[in-house]
Amino acid sequence: MADYDEEARRLVIKLVYYGPALSGKTTNLMQLHEMLGTELKGDLMTLETQNDRTLFFDLLPVGFRAPSGLMVKFRLFTVPGQVIHDGTRKAVLSRADGVAFIADSQKNQSLNNAESFRNLAENAGRVGISFEDLPLVVQYNKRDLPGIVEEEEILARWSSTKWPVIFASAARGEGVKETLEALLRPVYLSLDADFDLETEHGLSLEGFVGSVLKGET
Amino acid sequence: MSFDREADLSELLSGEGLESLGKSLAGLLGEDYALVSSKGEWLLGRAGEGRKSISIRLELEPLGHLEASCDEARLRGAAGLVTALLKEARRYHMASELHLEAVHADYEALQEKHHSLLKSEEKYRKLAAELDLRVKEQVRTIETAQRQLYQAEKLASVGQLAAGVAHEINNPLGFVRSNLATAGSYLKDLKGLSGLEGASVSSYWKANGLDFVLEDFAQLLEESVTGVDRVARIVSNLKDFSSVDGSGKKSVDLCENLRSVGELVSGQAGGRIEFEYDLSPLPPFSCFPGHINQMLLNILMNAVQSIEGGGRIRIFSRFESGEILIGIADDGCGIPDEAISRVFDPFYTTRVVGSGTGLGLTVSRDIATAHGGSIGIESAPGRGTEVRIRFPAGGGK
Numbered sequence A: 001m002a003d004y005d006e007e008a009r010r011l012v013i014k015l016v017y018y019g020p021a022l023s024g025k026t027t028n029l030m031q032l033h034e035m036l037g038t039e040l041k042g043d044l045m046t047l048e049t050q051n052d053r054t055l056f057f058d059l060l061p062v063g064f065r066a067p068s069g070l071m072v073k074f075r076l077f078t079v080p081g082q083v084i085h086d087g088t089r090k091a092v093l094s095r096a097d098g099v100a101f102i103a104d105s106q107k108n109q110s111l112n113n114a115e116s117f118r119n120l121a122e123n124a125g126r127v128g129i130s131f132e133d134l135p136l137v138v139q140y141n142k143r144d145l146p147g148i149v150e151e152e153e154i155l156a157r158w159s160s161t162k163w164p165v166i167f168a169s170a171a172r173g174e175g176v177k178e179t180l181e182a183l184l185r186p187v188y189l190s191l192d193a194d195f196d197l198e199t200e201h202g203l204s205l206e207g208f209v210g211s212v213l214k215g216e217t
Numbered sequence B: 001m002s003f004d005r006e007a008d009l010s011e012l013l014s015g016e017g018l019e020s021l022g023k024s025l026a027g028l029l030g031e032d033y034a035l036v037s038s039k040g041e042w043l044l045g046r047a048g049e050g051r052k053s054i055s056i057r058l059e060l061e062p063l064g065h066l067e068a069s070c071d072e073a074r075l076r077g078a079a080g081l082v083t084a085l086l087k088e089a090r091r092y093h094m095a096s097e098l099h100l101e102a103v104h105a106d107y108e109a110l111q112e113k114h115h116s117l118l119k120s121e122e123k124y125r126k127l128a129a130e131l132d133l134r135v136k137e138q139v140r141t142i143e144t145a146q147r148q149l150y151q152a153e154k155l156a157s158v159g160q161l162a163a164g165v166a167h168e169i170n171n172p173l174g175f176v177r178s179n180l181a182t183a184g185s186y187l188k189d190l191k192g193l194s195g196l197e198g199a200s201v202s203s204y205w206k207a208n209g210l211d212f213v214l215e216d217f218a219q220l221l222e223e224s225v226t227g228v229d230r231v232a233r234i235v236s237n238l239k240d241f242s243s244v245d246g247s248g249k250k251s252v253d254l255c256e257n258l259r260s261v262g263e264l265v266s267g268q269a270g271g272r273i274e275f276e277y278d279l280s281p282l283p284p285f286s287c288f289p290g291h292i293n294q295m296l297l298n299i300l301m302n303a304v305q306s307i308e309g310g311g312r313i314r315i316f317s318r319f320e321s322g323e324i325l326i327g328i329a330d331d332g333c334g335i336p337d338e339a340i341s342r343v344f345d346p347f348y349t350t351r352v353v354g355s356g357t358g359l360g361l362t363v364s365r366d367i368a369t370a371h372g373g374s375i376g377i378e379s380a381p382g383r384g385t386e387v388r389i390r391f392p393a394g395g396g397k
């Protein structure tokens, strides 16, 4: 649940990039740090990596001011994908307002994807997030590699769910913004219901999404 | 408390770090400076007038500001130093908080796992216990059914026994009948003497070989009496045994039971086995005679079955220290050491498939215990087996 400070006129939204080890979560954040032209953009903080593996989390803060003057702040986190860091994953996931699930498109990663997705659902339950209501987007990353699962097959597999699927090549910056956009939309809808973003703060869905995704000027 | 809570300036800068930062800042900015949090907390330096100010940001918003009266470049440099220090402090802060949370989460997961393990173990144990109970119940039901069936079958085999006995009875009956027929013809011969006198008597006597006739006649009668006695005994044995159906309790002399069942069995064994009776007098014993006979029959049948070709079965009884002891010993094949503990188990049998139920001794023990007694078996493989049954004098409950 987003952190709303009425007095400080501040809304802090937590988005979590989840997924199996080496699927490209950190790469997504690095690309966003490069590409986003959001009004306010902090440094990308990567915490304790060991051979490029995330040990704790990465954090990218971005934000903008709503027409009402409300400070809308996003904290984009990545979790460590390696199975052993489950406690950390759970702690990072707690209080998330939305999740981008970064899957690895390579054929030999299907099992890891499924495992990690199940782990996401389980941990959501453990930290008190209703998985049904959680804004979620699925990204199939590394589309530039050979030996990947066909798009049709992936789409067929996820067609019975309500979650959008985005194809990406995070290393090339492709599909990264699209993934964030696809996540921001349901996040806005669920926040608008709680904080009257539109009526109280003059913040429309397009304004919300557009403010975050502004291109580098 | 969560790791991603945004810490304020005073939380990030405290203790020794703050002190040494104060020294560095004083060196850089002179004494006229201050570091103030966004909440207005005075962290370092002191109040002053007409200072330049620069805000300190970590993420997006100012955490506080640094103010000093020195030139701007210096102030900017000092602010950079404070920001760099804060970044490190925050990294450490978040990492350590997260670590704590993660360890806690792992611990909780472990506890959860432990809990569910306990629960599933309990469930499993309950299930196992239930299963065990159910299996035992099933086995009991089956065993009871089998034993009842066995009783019925044994009754049928008593019928078989009776058939054997009838055959046994037919034997003496046969020769008694033929003896009597012969005796009849001898009588006719003797009748020819009537009316004869003098020398004609002796010539008739000689011509008809009456010396032999008289001798043989006596022998025939003697033989016939033995035969009839035998029949009488068999019939009485059978009568004893047939009290299987008479379900009431009766006071009996167990020696008689031993003898009658023994004789029935020995008749069946057809002479290849010698039966020895070593019976000491016993006090009257109150029991269900049908069951007791059935028990003795089971044990005696085992003894007979253990003997291939010729052998000996000794049936004995003792009355010692208020206890009735009856025993049946054979010199048959014996029971291997590893099997002796199983012979009382229901359905344990070494007989060819179909020929034994493995219930003989089980039922015997049931009967012995039902009469307040006990049954034991000892065996020397290759040399023979002895079964002993003990009862409290007077009979069981």
Ligand SMILES: Nc1nc2c(ncn2[C@@H]2O[C@H](COP(=O)(O)OP(=O)(O)OP(=O)(O)O)[C@@H](O)[C@H]2O)c(=O)[nH]1
Residues within 6 Å of the ligand: A019, A020, A021, A022, A023, A024, A025, A026, A027, A028, A052, A053, A054, A055, A078, A079, A080, A081, A082, A141, A142, A143, A144, A145, A168, A169, A170, A171, A172
């Ligand atoms: N070819 C290709 N490689 C990629 C792509 N995205 C990420 N990678 C590579 O995959 C490796 C892992 O990427 P990361 O972003 O560190 O993965 P992660 O999900 O953060 O991994 P963990 O921190 O261990 O959970 C790196 O070598 C990336 O360069 C992609 O789109 N295409």
Ligand SMILES: Nc1ncnc2c1ncn2[C@@H]1O[C@H](COP(=O)(O)OP(=O)(O)OP(=O)(O)O)[C@@H](O)[C@H]1O
Residues within 6 Å of the ligand: B298, B302, B303, B306, B330, B332, B333, B334, B335, B343, B344, B348, B349, B350, B351, B355, B356, B357, B358, B359, B360, B361, B362, B385
């Ligand atoms: N006197 C004995 N000598 C040698 N083995 C014996 C003797 N009595 C019992 N046993 C062994 O114990 C087994 C169990 O005996 P039990 O009378 O219970 O069943 P059974 O004789 O096999 O079957 P059933 O009594 O139905 O004919 C026998 O199969 C046999 O191996």
Ligand SMILES: [Mg+2]
Residues within 6 Å of the ligand: A025, A026, A027, A052, A053, A054, A078, A079, A080, A081
């Ligand atoms: Mg990573």
Ligand SMILES: [Mg+2]
Residues within 6 Å of the ligand: B298, B301, B302, B356, B359, B360, B361
């Ligand atoms: Mg038997």
